[in-house]
Amino acid sequence: MSTMLSEDRDFNGLGEQTTDGQTRLTGGSMASIPEYYAGKNVLVTGATGFMGKVLVEKLLRSCPEVKALYLLVRPKAGQSMQQRVSDMMVCRLFDRVREDNPDFHQKIIPISSELTQPGLAISPEDVEKLSACINVIFHCAATIRFDEPLKHALQLNVIATQQLLSLAQQMNHLEAFIHVSTAYANCNRKHIDEVIYSPPVEPKKLIESLEWMDDGMVRDITARLIGDRPNTYTYTKALAEYVVQQEQDKLNIAIIRPSIVGASWQEPFPGWIDNFNGPSGIFIAAGKGILRTMRANNDAVADLIPVDVVINLTLAAGWYTAKHRPKPALVYNCTTGGINPFHWGEIEHHVMLSWKRNPLEQAFRRPNTNITSNYLINQYWILVSHKFPALIYDFFLRLSGQKPQMMRIFNRLHKAIGLLEYFSSRDWEWNSENMSMLMSQLTPEDRKTFNFDVRQLNWPEYIENYCIGTKKYVLNEDMSDIPAARQHLRKLRNIRYTFNTLLVVFIWRVFIARSQMARNIWYFVVSLCFKFLSYFRASSTITN
Ligand SMILES: CCCCCCCCCCCCCCCC(=O)SCCNC(=O)CCNC(=O)[C@H](O)C(C)(C)COP(=O)(O)OP(=O)(O)OC[C@H]1O[C@@H](n2cnc3c(N)ncnc32)[C@H](O)[C@@H]1OP(=O)(O)O
Numbered sequence: 218m219s220t221m222l223s224e225d226r227d228f229n230g231l232g233e234q235t236t237d238g239q240t241r242l243t244g245g246s247m248a249s250i251p252e253y254y255a256g257k258n259v260l261v262t263g264a265t266g267f268m269g270k271v272l273v274e275k276l277l278r279s280c281p282e283v284k285a286l287y288l289l290v291r292p293k294a295g296q297s298m299q300q301r302v303s304d305m306m307v308c309r310l311f312d313r314v315r316e317d318n319p320d321f322h323q324k325i326i327p328i329s330s331e332l333t334q335p336g337l338a339i340s341p342e343d344v345e346k347l348s349a350c351i352n353v354i355f356h357c358a359a360t361i362r363f364d365e366p367l368k369h370a371l372q373l374n375v376i377a378t379q380q381l382l383s384l385a386q387q388m389n390h391l392e393a394f395i396h397v398s399t400a401y402a403n404c405n406r407k408h409i410d411e412v413i414y415s416p417p418v419e420p421k422k423l424i425e426s427l428e429w430m431d432d433g434m435v436r437d438i439t440a441r442l443i444g445d446r447p448n449t450y451t452y453t454k455a456l457a458e459y460v461v462q463q464e465q466d467k468l469n470i471a472i473i474r475p476s477i478v479g480a481s482w483q484e485p486f487p488g489w490i491d492n493f494n495g496p497s498g499i500f501i502a503a504g505k506g507i508l509r510t511m512r513a514n515n516d517a518v519a520d521l522i523p524v525d526v527v528i529n530l531t532l533a534a535g536w537y538t539a540k541h542r543p544k545p546a547l548v549y550n551c552t553t554g555g556i557n558p559f560h561w562g563e564i565e566h567h568v569m570l571s572w573k574r575n576p577l578e579q580a581f582r583r584p585n586t587n588i589t590s591n592y593l594i595n596q597y598w599i600l601v602s603h604k605f606p607a608l609i610y611d612f613f614l615r616l617s618g619q620k621p622q623m624m625r626i627f628n629r630l631h632k633a634i635g636l637l638e639y640f641s642s643r644d645w646e647w648n649s650e651n652m653s654m655l656m657s658q659l660t661p662e663d664r665k666t667f668n669f670d671v672r673q674l675n676w677p678e679y680i681e682n683y684c685i686g687t688k689k690y691v692l693n694e695d696m697s698d699i700p701a702a703r704q705h706l707r708k709l710r711n712i713r714y715t716f717n718t719l720l721v722v723f724i725w726r727v728f729i730a731r732s733q734m735a736r737n738i739w740y741f742v743v744s745l746c747f748k749f750l751s752y753f754r755a756s757s758t759i760t761n
């Protein structure tokens with residue numbers, strides 16, 4: 218049993234139990250966040266992922282006295298876990314930490330772990346080491362794929378979480394266990410409070426039932442199991458929350474529920490992003506001129522949250538949980554919609570403006586994406602603006618002896634969009650009182666260093682930095698190439714004008730030559746134009 222159980226409810230005289238059973242600060246001198254993490258050993262899962270990396274960077278930069286970060290990492294794609302961690306530390310995200318402390322890598326201790334294996338595949342020596350020293354756990358690892366087969370999503374998002382909780386209970390000095398969930402775990406509800414809702418099914422029963430089923434059988438029953446949730450991701454994340462909640466009497470737990478995590482707002486620099494997930498892939502496809510239409514509700518709230526905001530809140534929640542040990546465990550809905558709302562229609566507008574100012578290289582067409590909630594209109598534009606140009610382009614590729622590729626790209630894009638549409642066509646109301654409560658507990662200095670006050674977020678500026686971030690950090694394009702990218706767009710515009718003119722001439726030739734009525738209409742239009750021109754010339758001669 219961990220010492221945090223034996224040290225039960227030691228609030229250093231700073232906290233008190235409220236009527237709802239939660240703990241609130243009552244004053245007194247209290248360690249700041251960096252002071253709290255000083256000398257602490259922190260375990261991070263999912264550290265090679267998007268959010269994990271930002272968490273590791275922020276902890277090293279803003280809590281420089283942290284003792285060590287133990288990262289549970291698996292070997293992947295022929296790379297050892299040490300190699301993967303070394304590669305991660307040389308990435309641009311860590312530039313600022315490197316400047317402050319070139320030896321920061323000494324604080325990072327990779328631990329080999331495959332979360333889908335029994336015992337998380339951690340060696341007995343490592344288990345012993347971790348049990349003896351870890352003070353705080355941040356559990357970020359998960360499969361975030363929307364099309365993950367249920368068995369695998371369950372294995373990673375639920376069973377691995379269960380196993381990590383068991384490991385946590387062996388840790389002698391554990392003070393906080395912070396679980397990263399998603400604001401969409403309960404997306405089958407319209408209003409989502411900061412509570413853990415009853416799970417759709419008892420996880421233990423589901424795990425036992427799926428154990429004996431083969432993949433085909435599981436596939437057949439998946440839709441019925443997930444019910445009114447859109448995918449296995451949100452379903453298994455809901456189950457994971459319940460599994461975490463079950464341990465709240467034994468561990469000091471907090472659950473963070475971010476909405477759609479986007480590029481960084483301020484730290485370590487604006488616009489940092491390293492993947493195609495969520496809106497990033499959509500923004501890129503729009504910037505490349507590939508995406509012309511998408512189903513989304515213009516007036517629905519686009520609940521994007523910058524990754525640095527989520528990480529600042531997560532670290533602050535670690536500090537608060539360790540210091541105050543709130544019971545029941547606190548859930549933090551980490552969202553922007555209720556505080557500083559922005560809508561999909563506005564996002565579309567600002568993304569388009571941004572691509573006009575800072576175009577991507579080698580665009581397929583000039584960026585012009587429109588979102589619509591109308592299914593038929595969307596299908597029409599898919600046909601006209603996606604499939605038709607793709608067919609023409611592939612035809613020319615074939616003619617020039619190259620492999621056709623555009624249709625394949627569009628098929629992948631349509632699959633991705635199909636999976637995201639659920640989230641861009643609806644909106645939700647999240648209660649985020651715990652986020653505000655936590656902010657009120659920070660010292661003025663911590664409030665600046667670990668800023669998660671999204672009221673200050675200027676959306677147009679954020680979206681512009683986000684788009685630039687995808688250009689610089691996801692596509693590795695150079696900002697100095699923008700004039701060439703603009704030149705390319707001008708070329709595309711000229712091609713389009715030429716194409717349209719040729720099309721009109723072609724239609725004219727075919728149509729006019731064959732139909733007397735079309736000829737009559739054409740002569741009528743031409744004579745009207747002549748009459749208008751002569752009237753205009755005559756009236757300008759009189760006035761002169
Ligand atoms: C102007 C417009 C404004 C409106 C804008 C509305 C935005 C509306 C966003 C809502 C967003 C909700 C988000 C909920 C928030 C969470 O709680 S969860 C976090 C979000 N999770 C995700 O976004 C995961 C979604 N992705 C997936 O499930 C899988 O990647 C997909 C989409 C099924 C694709 O699977 P796949 O075919 O096996 O492909 P995968 O191996 O993943 O990738 C293949 C290639 O496509 C690229 N790719 C992956 N995803 C994408 C993508 N989305 N787009 C383009 N390329 C992509 C990959 O980088 C990869 O490239 P290569 O390395 O081959 O060159």
Ligand SMILES: NC(=O)C1=CN([C@@H]2O[C@H](COP(=O)(O)OP(=O)(O)OC[C@H]3O[C@@H](n4cnc5c(N)ncnc54)[C@H](OP(=O)(O)O)[C@@H]3O)[C@@H](O)[C@H]2O)C=CC1
Binds near residue numbers: 290291333
């Ligand atoms: N991104 C988003 O928009 C949102 C994310 N979240 C939540 O935030 C958390 C982090 O998400 P994000 O960083 O975006 O996800 P990523 O996909 O970028 O990262 C996932 C991490 O989990 C690790 N992982 C996956 N499978 C295994 C495994 N079998 N063994 C060991 N490690 C594994 C990955 O390691 P590896 O590099 O080896 O694959 C990676 O480090 C998740 O819990 C997610 O549910 C919540 C809301 C929105």
